[in-house]
Amino acid sequence: MSTKLLQITNLGSLSNITFVAKTVASSSRAVPIKDLKKYCVGRSIDLAYSIDGVIELLTSIHWLKSKGSNLSSDAQLPRDLLKKEDLKALRKTLILDVFSLLKEQCILQNFIDLNSFDYDIQTSRITIFRNSIPLTASGLKNLLISIKFLIIDPNQPHIYYVDNDYQVFIETEVIEWLSKYANFTIETGLSFEKFKEIQKSKEEAGLRAEEYVLSFEKKRLEGHPLVSHVKLISRIKVDAGYDIISFDSLMSKEPDRFIEVKSFFKLPEFYWSKNELTVSEVKRKKYFLYLIDRSKIDNPNYQPTIVQDPFINIFQNSGWDKNPQNWLISPSRNN
Numbered sequence: 001m002s003t004k005l006l007q008i009t010n011l012g013s014l015s016n017i018t019f020v021a022k023t024v025a026s027s028s029r030a031v032p033i034k035d036l037k038k039y040c041v042g043r044s045i046d047l048a049y050s051i052d053g054v055i056e057l058l059t060s061i062h063w064l065k066s067k068g069s070n071l072s073s074d075a076q077l078p079r080d081l082l083k084k085e086d087l088k089a090l091r092k093t094l095i096l097d098v099f100s101l102l103k104e105q106c107i108l109q110n111f112i113d114l115n116s117f118d119y120d121i122q123t124s125r126i127t128i129f130r131n132s133i134p135l136t137a138s139g140l141k142n143l144l145i146s147i148k149f150l151i152i153d154p155n156q157p158h159i160y161y162v163d164n165d166y167q168v169f170i171e172t173e174v175i176e177w178l179s180k181y182a183n184f185t186i187e188t189g190l191s192f193e194k195f196k197e198i199q200k201s202k203e204e205a206g207l208r209a210e211e212y213v214l215s216f217e218k219k220r221l222e223g224h225p226l227v228s229h230v231k232l233i234s235r236i237k238v239d240a241g242y243d244i245i246s247f248d249s250l251m252s253k254e255p256d257r258f259i260e261v262k263s264f265f266k267l268p269e270f271y272w273s274k275n276e277l278t279v280s281e282v283k284r285k286k287y288f289l290y291l292i293d294r295s296k297i298d299n300p301n302y303q304p305t306i307v308q309d310p311f312i313n314i315f316q317n318s319g320w321d322k323n324p325q326n327w328l329i330s331p332s333r334n335n
Helices: 003-007 014-025 033-043 045-060 079-084 087-104 135-146 164-183 192-220 274-286 310-315
Strands: 064-067 070-073 117-120 125-129 150-152 159-162 244-246 257-264 287-293 305-308
Touching (some): 014 045, 014 070, 014 087, 117 159, 192 257, 287 310, 305 310
Antiparallel strands (some): 117 125
């Protein structure tokens, strides 16, 4: 997929996309593009306006392939779904194939960046800031809206909701990829493969600790009617300042425990970002640090160290040493 696809203003609708794909798939020989366009123009005005974009989309995701002035079926064409006219499954396949190509061609970040995502605690849904998608990618954005992958809420015009069926996909595929892309810079001095190896080790340790706390919280809150809303949101909103939203007690009616997970090996030391510190100062007694010793995590009797209001009890507590590890250097504004 080239950046050209992101610049096309009309990529059609699901019905137009499936119609074109099915038309080509049902032909026993290659279909001349000029004949297909003529046929589509006579079929509907909407299809006439979008046919160029639909062809570009279908060839980009390898449902169709062009050779010379002709179109034919390609490797990823979902023939069975087209025959059954299973629009729900076709929609899912289309979404997955589009995002797969965006990642493979390393242009996903040109469509949406890591800071575009948020999490609506009240509705337990992933959101995307509408203004974060560039105008140059309006064609793809409009396609995702038309197939209800992105859902417009008239009461909150500044955001899109992500369809509930794709929340896990966004977390584990889209945001994870964007996070890895954002973390890799040429300044690391590492090969990309070595960088991925180091990142994988760090991520596995951190993820294991987060999953442990997630399970710990659900057991602690067993019987709470909203226990399913205990959620790891650090994969969704990377600058939230905490990893998990939970409930302080069985009486809590909305999330009121915000948990930052820090893992260590035997010696309890960890890095605390400026953003995490700021959020802990704002949330105070609703903010908790869960310190997880990876050397003991497999012990069934292990209990994590839980610190409420760590801004006071750790950061402003003389019993903990604080050492700056990084400095932001920039030209003085007084010069």
